[in-house]
Amino acid sequence: MRDAYHEELDSIGDGLVEMARLVGSAIGRATTAILDADLKLAEHVIEGDQKVDQLQHDLEALAIALLARQQPVATDLRIVVTSLRMSADLERSGDLAQHVAKLARLRYPERAVPSDLHATILEMGQLAQRLMAKAAEVIITKDVDLALQLEQDDDEMDLLHRTLFQHLMDDRWKHGIETAVDVTLLGRYYERYADHAVSVAKRVVYLVTGEHADEIQPDVQPDIQAGVQAVPGTDA
């Protein structure tokens, strides 16, 4: 049987998985809400973020109590400190899903996404949700190979983001400025969401291997623009 101490450590892990599931579901629903102009679903995502915030609070309180009471060292200390960071990533992902939902609500009853971008946004939303599902699996299994896969999936998100910019910068863009602004922000939300999911997975790699898989979150938006506008298809 596990002792109380390790049970607490486990429950931190459980909390992280629960957060990842909630924010994974949130980005899926938010994407549906914005594509279908579904106000009710959007409201649901917006309100649901409170639960994520509450989970983060509880998890932090638990982590700090555990640090104070159990004074973990070595691996256990790393687990607790890294969990704090992962919970921050997940909380932020929830915010980003909420932003997508808020945009859906703001434009209701109109659709924020023009029909020629529907497929791209759908793909970004699905990919974001898949990335978070994998991140949750990485938390559970501590599978380093799976964690490293997330970085490749993130390349796919960059490609989709690039596609979005290609549409925006196309001379034939006919949806006006407001939609351009909305699409720019949407692209940014999905891209950041994906970064946070990758970041969670990287932190698990750090826990398992003790090596930082490049701690700094990649955030390459301006370079994506460069890729589109300077030499298409190349990473500036």
Next chain:
Amino acid sequence: MRDAYHEELDSIGDGLVEMARLVGSAIGRATTAILDADLKLAEHVIEGDQKVDQLQHDLEALAIALLARQQPVATDLRIVVTSLRMSADLERSGDLAQHVAKLARLRYPERAVPSDLHATILEMGQLAQRLMAKAAEVIITKDVDLALQLEQDDDEMDLLHRTLFQHLMDDRWKHGIETAVDVTLLGRYYERYADHAVSVAKRVVYLVTGEHADEIQPDVQPDIQAGVQAVPGTDA
């Protein structure tokens, strides 16, 4: 004389102040670079972010070593854990300054900001820098009143952000989609930068008072859009 333990705690504080100074300078320089289309200055900011990342790494290593070795409890434990979060805020602020600089570099030799938005972007850049300078002062003085002031300053940033959106959504906008995308992203970078500065100050409030001054970072961009497009001047 301070003992070695408290000297280490102090040096964490010093590291945070140093980070705040660097990212404060970075956002000032990045703003100049984008307004003047100054490639050299932009490059300087982009490269300078490595120093911020390095400081964050060092600071985290120090904090974790201190947790393991000294096993702080109560207030000291809170200081160390909160410092980890502040360093994450500051590192992210540095990234955002770097994004502004990258946009300057991407558009060089053109200017990314049209002349009728020059004053607004200048104000956003100056305000961001002031917010960070105050955040650094709050870290040093632990002045709760000053920390709460930052929230009011942040309202000013929201106003500027709203002004930016008003320009974008104005039917007379004549700068095309590419500039609209750039300005949308710039607005987001400054707004997020300000949020992180406010967040740093709030975390000091938590350290001093033990109370969360609302842990969740406000991030109200979609509502700012709503304010512009629905009923001007009201917060949706």
